[in-house]
Amino acid sequence: MANLRELRTRVSSIKNIQRVTNAMQLVAAARMRRAQEAITSARPYAQQLDRVLQQLSGSVDPSSHPLFLDRGDARTVYVVVSSDRGLCGGFNTNVCRAGFGSVQADDSVVTVGRKARNFFGNRNVTVANDHADVFRELSFAQAVTIADDVKSRFLAGTVDRVFLVYNEFVSVATQQPVVEQLLPIVPKEVEGSNSEEYLFEPSPEVLLDTLVPRHVNFQVWRALLESNAGEQASRMRAMDNATKNAGELIEDLTREMNKERQASITLELMDIIGGAEAVA
Amino acid sequence: MATFQLDIVTPEKTIYSGDVEQVQAPGADGGFGVLARHQPMLAALAIGQVVFTQADGTNHKLAVSGGFANVSGDGMTVLAETAEMAQEIDIERARVARDRARSRLSDRGQVDMDRAQAALSRATWRLRTCGAE
Known part of the structure; x- marks a missing residue:
């Protein structure tokens, strides 16, 4: 049996850990709420972007744009979105495994976040580029940088297909790793053409040229937002579990400590009684 | 003067949503103005500034980094990757x-x-x- 002092130090160090995990949980909860709000505020833009595409598709075929061009699947690049920091449960492992499972011999990855960079750096996978430190201050400009990176690779013909691999924020309790095709853009069925007399300025073709890259930027932005909310939710749950575990450990150790203390008191009493009897 | 609904949206947030009397926007082929009951139009925007007048006569300016203006029967929407109201500019x-x-x-x-x-x-x-x- 461990001695009393050792037990006491262990209990107090676990209490310190518990304080830290509890604080981390609260911070993650606050950040998650903010991340969820960001997803909601991106929605009007997404709806309007879809509307513009719908109006354009009446007068010009969107799939004539080079970013829609399907060259077969020879070389693929996977954009794997992970987090910069750990302590968030299986969040990074899940998304990295999902990406790793799809990578073939000729493929490469572009990593977002430190965790994916480390994961793929340690395996035999070509890391074409990495974007780290994106999530500390997430802004749309960062999504554009990542999107420009893959768009230029695609247009230059060094890659034929681009996939986004990220954790989708299904709910606070579930984050689902998804593998989505980013380029070439998968044409969406547009329902009902527009009957209104529309003016196009300058021309539908030029408008399409402006629209399509923005559509890609937005897809990347959405993946970043989903992943960010998922990371915080995952961290919140991991830290909640850690706090609970620490509580259980403290309880067990305290019980043991009390037993130990009682035993030593009994021993001392026996000594005193023994001494008193000897004197009498 | 007749008013119409104006929404200015970016991927990060909705910058403005409300009734306005008129809007001036930097079209890719030159600036244009929009009043209520404008013909439906889809226009590409250049980098520049959008100025709109609210019903009470106050003017607001914002800097936009290109995008679209979509004018339809139910109002006008400006889609820009970034848009900042004059008072928010750093x-x-x-x-x-x-x-x-x-x-x-x-x-x-x-x-x-x-x-x-x-x-x-x-x-x-x-x-x-x-x-x-």
Whole structure:
């Protein structure tokens, strides 16, 4: 049996850990709420972007744009979105495994976040580029940088297909790793053409040229937002579990400590009684 | 004067949503104005400033970095990747961005002239919109 002092130090160090995990949980909860709000505020833009595409598709075929061009699947690049920091449960492992499972011999990855960079750096996978430190201050400009990176690779013909691999924020309790095709853009069925007399300025073709890259930027932005909310939710749950575990450990150790203390008191009493009897 | 609904949205947030009397926007082929009951139109925007007048006569300015203006029967929507109201513009940051873009442009060895040019134009319009110069 461990001695009393050792037990006491262990209990107090676990209490310190518990304080830290509890604080981390609260911070993650606050950040998650903010991340969820960001997803909601991106929605009007997404709806309007879809509307513009719908109006354009009446007068010009969107799939004539080079970013829609399907060259077969020879070389693929996977954009794997992970987090910069750990302590968030299986969040990074899940998304990295999902990406790793799809990578073939000729493929490469572009990593977002430190965790994916480390994961793929340690395996035999070509890391074409990495974007780290994106999530500390997430802004749309960062999504554009990542999107420009893959768009230029695609247009230059060094890659034929681009996939986004990220954790989708299904709910606070579930984050689902998804593998989505980013380029070439998968044409969406547009329902009902527009009957209104529309003016196009300058021309539908030029408008399409402006629209399509923005559509890609937005897809990347959405993946970043989903992943960010998922990371915080995952961290919140991991830290909640850690706090609970620490509580259980403290309880067990305290019980043991009390037993130990009682035993030593009994021993001392026996000594005193023994001494008193000897004197009498 | 008749009013119509104006929404200005970016991927990060909705910048403005409300009734306005008129809007001036920097079209890719030159500026244009929109009043209520305008013909439905889809226009590409250049980097520049959007000015709108609310029903009470107050003017608001914002700097936008290109995008679309969609005018339909139920109002007008401006889609921009970034849009900042004049009072929210960080003058110091805009100045720094402008100086950086200028120094890039003067360096002939640069490959990305278009990008530097766009950055310069964005910074200049931001400064102009908030009235710093």
